[in-house]
Amino acid sequence: MMKAELVMIGTELLLGETVDTNAAYLAQELAALGIDLYYKSTVGDNWIRMIEVITQALARSDLVIVSGGLGPTIDDLTREAVAAVANLPLELNTEAMEMIEAYFRQSNRTMSENNRKQAFLPRGARIIPNHWGTAPGLIVHIRDKAIIALPGVPRELKGMFAAYVSPYLESRIEVKQTLISRTLKFAGIGESKLAEMVEDELNCQSNPTVAPYASLGEVKLRITAKAGSRERALEMIHPVERRLIQKLNPYYFGADQETLESVVGTLLRERNETLAVAESCTGGLIANRITDVPGSSDYFERGYITYSNQAKVELLNVNPELIDKYGAVSRDVAAAMAEGAQAGAKTDWSLAVTGIAGPSGGTSEKPVGLVYIAVSGKGNTKTKQFRFNGTRTEIKFLVSQAALNFLRLEIQGVR
Amino acid sequence: MMKAELVMIGTELLLGETVDTNAAYLAQELAALGIDLYYKSTVGDNWIRMIEVITQALARSDLVIVSGGLGPTIDDLTREAVAAVANLPLELNTEAMEMIEAYFRQSNRTMSENNRKQAFLPRGARIIPNHWGTAPGLIVHIRDKAIIALPGVPRELKGMFAAYVSPYLESRIEVKQTLISRTLKFAGIGESKLAEMVEDELNCQSNPTVAPYASLGEVKLRITAKAGSRERALEMIHPVERRLIQKLNPYYFGADQETLESVVGTLLRERNETLAVAESCTGGLIANRITDVPGSSDYFERGYITYSNQAKVELLNVNPELIDKYGAVSRDVAAAMAEGAQAGAKTDWSLAVTGIAGPSGGTSEKPVGLVYIAVSGKGNTKTKQFRFNGTRTEIKFLVSQAALNFLRLEIQGVR
Numbered sequence: 001m002m003k004a005e006l007v008m009i010g011t012e013l014l015l016g017e018t019v020d021t022n023a024a025y026l027a028q029e030l031a032a033l034g035i036d037l038y039y040k041s042t043v044g045d046n047w048i049r050m051i052e053v054i055t056q057a058l059a060r061s062d063l064v065i066v067s068g069g070l071g072p073t074i075d076d077l078t079r080e081a082v083a084a085v086a087n088l089p090l091e092l093n094t095e096a097m098e099m100i101e102a103y104f105r106q107s108n109r110t111m112s113e114n115n116r117k118q119a120f121l122p123r124g125a126r127i128i129p130n131h132w133g134t135a136p137g138l139i140v141h142i143r144d145k146a147i148i149a150l151p152g153v154p155r156e157l158k159g160m161f162a163a164y165v166s167p168y169l170e171s172r173i174e175v176k177q178t179l180i181s182r183t184l185k186f187a188g189i190g191e192s193k194l195a196e197m198v199e200d201e202l203n204c205q206s207n208p209t210v211a212p213y214a215s216l217g218e219v220k221l222r223i224t225a226k227a228g229s230r231e232r233a234l235e236m237i238h239p240v241e242r243r244l245i246q247k248l249n250p251y252y253f254g255a256d257q258e259t260l261e262s263v264v265g266t267l268l269r270e271r272n273e274t275l276a277v278a279e280s281c282t283g284g285l286i287a288n289r290i291t292d293v294p295g296s297s298d299y300f301e302r303g304y305i306t307y308s309n310q311a312k313v314e315l316l317n318v319n320p321e322l323i324d325k326y327g328a329v330s331r332d333v334a335a336a337m338a339e340g341a342q343a344g345a346k347t348d349w350s351l352a353v354t355g356i357a358g359p360s361g362g363t364s365e366k367p368v369g370l371v372y373i374a375v376s377g378k379g380n381t382k383t384k385q386f387r388f389n390g391t392r393t394e395i396k397f398l399v400s401q402a403a404l405n406f407l408r409l410e411i412q413g414v415r
Numbered sequence: 416m417m418k419a420e421l422v423m424i425g426t427e428l429l430l431g432e433t434v435d436t437n438a439a440y441l442a443q444e445l446a447a448l449g450i451d452l453y454y455k456s457t458v459g460d461n462w463i464r465m466i467e468v469i470t471q472a473l474a475r476s477d478l479v480i481v482s483g484g485l486g487p488t489i490d491d492l493t494r495e496a497v498a499a500v501a502n503l504p505l506e507l508n509t510e511a512m513e514m515i516e517a518y519f520r521q522s523n524r525t526m527s528e529n530n531r532k533q534a535f536l537p538r539g540a541r542i543i544p545n546h547w548g549t550a551p552g553l554i555v556h557i558r559d560k561a562i563i564a565l566p567g568v569p570r571e572l573k574g575m576f577a578a579y580v581s582p583y584l585e586s587r588i589e590v591k592q593t594l595i596s597r598t599l600k601f602a603g604i605g606e607s608k609l610a611e612m613v614e615d616e617l618n619c620q621s622n623p624t625v626a627p628y629a630s631l632g633e634v635k636l637r638i639t640a641k642a643g644s645r646e647r648a649l650e651m652i653h654p655v656e657r658r659l660i661q662k663l664n665p666y667y668f669g670a671d672q673e674t675l676e677s678v679v680g681t682l683l684r685e686r687n688e689t690l691a692v693a694e695s696c697t698g699g700l701i702a703n704r705i706t707d708v709p710g711s712s713d714y715f716e717r718g719y720i721t722y723s724n725q726a727k728v729e730l731l732n733v734n735p736e737l738i739d740k741y742g743a744v745s746r747d748v749a750a751a752m753a754e755g756a757q758a759g760a761k762t763d764w765s766l767a768v769t770g771i772a773g774p775s776g777g778t779s780e781k782p783v784g785l786v787y788i789a790v791s792g793k794g795n796t797k798t799k800q801f802r803f804n805g806t807r808t809e810i811k812f813l814v815s816q817a818a819l820n821f822l823r824l825e826i827q828g829v830r
Contacts, residue, residue, distance in 0.1 A: 012628050012637065014452045016442030017598055020435060023457070027431030037429045038464055042421075042438070042455035045626070049453055072607050073617060075626050112611045132804070134607065153629055155805055183432055192549065195488050196527045202488060211460070211490050213427050214568055222427065277720075283706025284699030287720045291698025292808055294774055302726035305692075305702045305718030307711075311760070315717065315730070345726070359709055389547070390570055393707055 002173050004035045005061035007053055009068035009078055010152055011044035022067050022157050029161055033169055034178035034230075035063065045069060050081040054147070058085060062145050063169075068152030070135035072114035078149050079138070083122035086140045086147065093121040096136040103134055128164045132156040139168070146172075180233035181224045184244055186251040187260060187405040191219045198247055201240065208236050210244070216394060217401030218260075219251075250414045253405065260404035261289040267411045268299040268349070273377075275407075276345035278304045278316055278337040280328065281355040281371065285400045301345045306337065316340030316352075327366065329354050331383045334372035342376045349377040351407045355386075357395045369395055373403045375410045382410065417450045417588050420476035422468055424483035424493055425567055426459035437482050437572050444576055448584055449593035449645075450478065460484060465496040469562070473500060477560050478584075483567030485550035487529035493564050494553070498537035501555045501562065508536040511551040518549055543579045547571040554583070561587075595648035596639045599659055601666040602675060602820040606634045613662055616655065623651050625659070631809060632816030633675075634666075665829045668820065675819035676704040682826045683714040683764070688792075690822075691760035693719040693731055693752040695743065696770040696786065700815045716760045721752065731755030731767075742781065744769050746798045749787035757791045764792035766822045770801075772810045784810055788818045790825045797825065 006026055012018045023040055030037045041057065043049045050069070057064040069078030083090045097119035104111040118135050121127070128137030128150065135151040137160050148165060150157045186194060191214040195202060198221070201210050208225035223240050227233035245252045254263045268275055277286050287303035290296055306312040309328055313320050317340040318333060326332045337352035355371030362368035369388040374381055384406055388398040421441055427433045438455055445452045456472065458464045465484070472479040484493030498505045512534035519526040533550050536542070543552030543565065550566040552575050563580060565572045601609060606629040610617060613636070616625050623640035638655050642648035660667045669678045683690055692701050702718035705711055721727040724743055728735050732755040733748060741747045752767035770786030777783035784803040789796055799821055803813040 010628070011626065012635075013438075014442050014455065015446050015596060015637070016439040016444070017635070017637065018628075018630060019439045023428075024431040024434045027429050029431070031430045038459065038461075039468070040429065040457035042457075044453065046453075053454070071628075073610050073627055109605070109608075112607045114610060114614075115607060154631065155809055181430055181432075190524070192487055192527045192530060193524075195529060199529075211426065212488055213425070213433070213486075215433060216569065220427075220432070222430070222432065279699075282703075283711070283715075284694075284702030284718055284720065285706075287699030288697075288703045288811075291700075291720075291722065291772075292811070294807055296698070297722055297776075300698075301723050302730065303699055303718070303720030303722070305699065305706075305720065307706065307718070308716050311717035314759075344729075357706075361712075392709055394570060396703075396707070 002035045002063055003061045004030050004037050004063040004065060005057040006040040007057050007064060007066045008042040009045060009050060009066060013042050014044045021154055022152065025158055026065055029166060031179065031181060035173065036179065045075045045077060047077055050077060051084055054081055054085045058145060058147065064147045066147060066149040067157055070118065070149060070151045072118055072134060079121055082140055082147050082149055086122055086142050088122040088124065090120050091123050093119050093127065096121055096127050099129055099136055100134055128160050130156055130160055132159045178230050178233055179224060179226050180230055180237065181222055182237050182241060183256055184221045184241065184252060185254050186219045186248055187253055187401060189219060189251040194219050194248065198244055201244060208240055210240060217398045250409060253408060260401060260408060262293050264404055264408050265293045265296055265299060267408065273348035274299050274301050275349045276301050276341045276347040278306060278341035278350065278352040280306055280353060281357040282353050282396050282399050283307065285396050286403055289400055301347050304341055312337060329356055329366050329370060329372065331372050331385065334374040335381045335383050338374035338376040338381055351375055351403055353399055353403050355399060357392050359392055371399050373406050375407050377410060417478055418476045419445050419450045419452050419478040419480060420472040421455040422472050422479060422481045423457040424460060424465060424481060428457050429459045436569055437567065440573055441480055444581060446594065446596060450588065460490045460492060462492055465492060466499055469496055469500045473560060479562045481562060481564040482572055485564060485566045487533055487549060494536055497555055497562050497564055501537055501557050503537040503539065505535050506538050508534050508542065511536055511542050514544055514551055515549050543575050545571055545575055547574045593645050593648055594639060594641050595645055595652065596637055597652050597656060598671055599636045599656065599667060600669050601634045601663055602668055602816060604634060604666045609634050609663065613659055616659060623655055625655060632813045665824060668823055675816060675823060677708050679819055679823050680708045680711055680714060682823065688763035689714050689716050691716050691756045691762045691765045693721060693756035693765065693767040695721055695768060696772040697768050697811050697814050698722065700811050701818055704815055716762050719756055727752060744771055744781055744785060744787065746787050746800065749789040750796045750798050753789035753791040753796055766790055766818055768814055768818050770814060772807050774807055786814050788821050790822050792825060
């Protein structure tokens with residue numbers, strides 16, 4: 001089995017100015033290819049430490065994927081570092097040069113002198129075309145090992161990996177054992193409680209293994225099987241998956257790439273039903289998540305972001321007396337918002353939230369994190385009260401998560 | 416100067432199921448404390464490799480911060496690994512036990528048997544209280560070095576670092592030289608072009624240094640100075656900052672933690688002006704970004720997410736003939752949306768977008784990524800056409816970025 005290692009280059013990563021989404025992407029792609037990833041290292045744009053980390057990676061792994069440092073500025077040292085580790089001279093690669101020139105022609109921009117530097121590559125390097133930016137990637141073979149260098153800009157890295165690196169790796173690996181994972185996702189339950197409910201499955205740590213982990217507003221169980229083929233691994237995963245879902249229903253909402261918004265979308269599409277949302281404290285986040293799903297225009301009709309009381313009254317027909325009597329953050333106003341949204345948009349379903357996202361605006365009676373969520377559909381309106389802790393953006397996310405999960409359960413008819 | 420290293424534990428990080436936001440947070444905090452961070456390593460929940468990486472980190476750095484693996488399940492091995500590297504026995508820590516019990520009492524949940532495991536810590540470890548979850552953190556001293564272990568759940572890690580770890584580190588470091596960075600942010604310009612415009616500043620790589628880097632929809636210049644005090648470092652940064660902003664005006668929009676949404680918010684607040692948005696292809700993302708800013712309810716009145724043509728007509732008073740004649744994705748409809756939003760919400764400004772986010776829905780005449788943005792205010796409406804490339808979510812983000820930047824320039828009166 002091929003062992004891979006990631007080396008992420010960039011002082012901005014060590015200063016915390018950039019969240020490293022490339023690492024997660026590359027890790028997912030390697031797992032899908034059945035390539036084991038045991039280590040990931042991050043270093044700044046520093047010549048000595050880059051050489052040290054790439055050398056160590058090459059010593060303990062078969063495949064080293066370096067991301068970042070291929071840009072046009074003098075900070076960008078990855079071409080030089082790979083050449084040094086591989087003991088190859090750097091030279092002008094005419095193929096790379098032509099690609100860079102073509103990129104500038106195509107995007108109607110003038111090429112700057114700096115960009116020439118991006119065509120100087122280790123001798124004999126195989127070029128990975130970059131249709132999304134100026135920096136070509138490269139593959140260098142060292143004995144039976146390889147270093148692949150890709151730019152750090154996420155869309156360039158992802159585009160190049162999918163189009164060129166993935167097929168290249170697939171052609172090179174002799175698949176002996178594949179590691180296949182499936183991640184089940186749960187909402188409305190904490191990690192400890194969930195782990196306790198399925199403790200017997202977690203302690204059976206042979207093959208497949210089951211591991212729990214929590215992220216904001218959801219808990220996941222990852223089932224991983226090792227087998228001689230993808231099909232065999234999936235056969236081993238399926239019974240475990242069925243048992244877990246059965247035990248943890250109705251917290252289970254989806255698997256792998258599925259999200260609450262994609263699951264809600266699938267449910268609506270299957271039923272040929274439509275949705276409108278009315279948001280106060282989430283300020284558009286719920287609609288944004290729903291419309292992140294391709295094709296969501298088929299079921300998502302509109303959203304009302306009624307931040308002011310005036311907007312709640314004018315757009316959603318909320319009775320101002322309700323707001324005076326119970327306050328904008330109340331069960332009654334949430335219900336009125338949902339009903340107003342459904343009536344206005346003439347949709348099958350509507351979802352409304354009103355709450356206090358903080359950090360200010362809370363009182364002892366209505367603290368930061370207090371939220372009311374309402375779902376209208378099938379001729380009735382249901383409401384729920386929640387209380388969340390966290391920063392403003394965390395609370396917004398937790399509310400969107402609870403709201404989408406509430407809507408999912410209502411559409412599925414689970415009460 | 417203290418050298419720190421991060422060790423992130425979690426198989427989910429190497430399977431790419433989680434994006435590591437903790438690393439960026441910790442890196443920022445260490446930079447703010449003037450502690451150099453040279454390496455970050457990530458390993459799975461694997462006993463051998465955890466020991467290997469923590470041992471290496473302790474050999475080359477003074478301070479090792481380990482994140483993850485403190486949970487209640489049998490996968491969670493960080494307590495054991497730190498004890499092994501430090502050559503200390505693991506024992507029940509009654510102080511930690513009481514904290515865990517108190518946490519469960521407070522949050523009205525029943526403690527599971529698994530959680531007891533979280534109170535077994537290396538002998539003599541100093542405890543870091545966790546008010547946000549069940550896992551206490553720990554500090555272990557090994558000769559003149561230290562290992563700090565924190566849970567991997569971002570809100571727990573962040574809460575504990577801010578409340579306990581940061582003050583602890585501040586008390587321990589003798590500040591001799593501080594490294595202070597300031598990041599200037601630019602929109603509406605590419606990295607190469609920007610680098611060329613300020614090439615002389617970039618090549619003066621002494622102290623302070625200036626380094627460019629690009630992320631989706633913006634370019635940044637990081638100015639970093641080393642000096643005996645924070646004040647002296649800032650004095651060194653200021654003249655460079657002034658020159659860069661002067662040369663790159665009007666692309667410059669803010670620095671450090673500032674975002675386009677926070678800058679737009681500040682501009683509106685200063686002018687005591689209000690805003691409404693009307694979104695089609697961004698589906699709530701612009702409103703969501705605006706309302707991520709604390710206090711945004713002072714100037715953000717409402718948002719219309721008019722995904723369907725019907726919603727554009729009903730909520731924004733867009734003339735259906737305009738849609739028939741030019742299509743929903745057109746300059747005229749963008750302008751009508753902005754005008755309708757401003758009239759309906761009675762705000763000083765409005766921002767409207769209509770476009771094709773993809774991946775489907777494009778035609779040769781109106782391809783995926785074609786977007787029209789309109790800003791209304793001060794008695795007139797301006798529109799711009801853009802063409803973006805990327806995935807659906809990338810295009811949504813690029814549109815939100817261009818829209819907020821367009822609004823910023825209009826409010827600032829830059830034409």
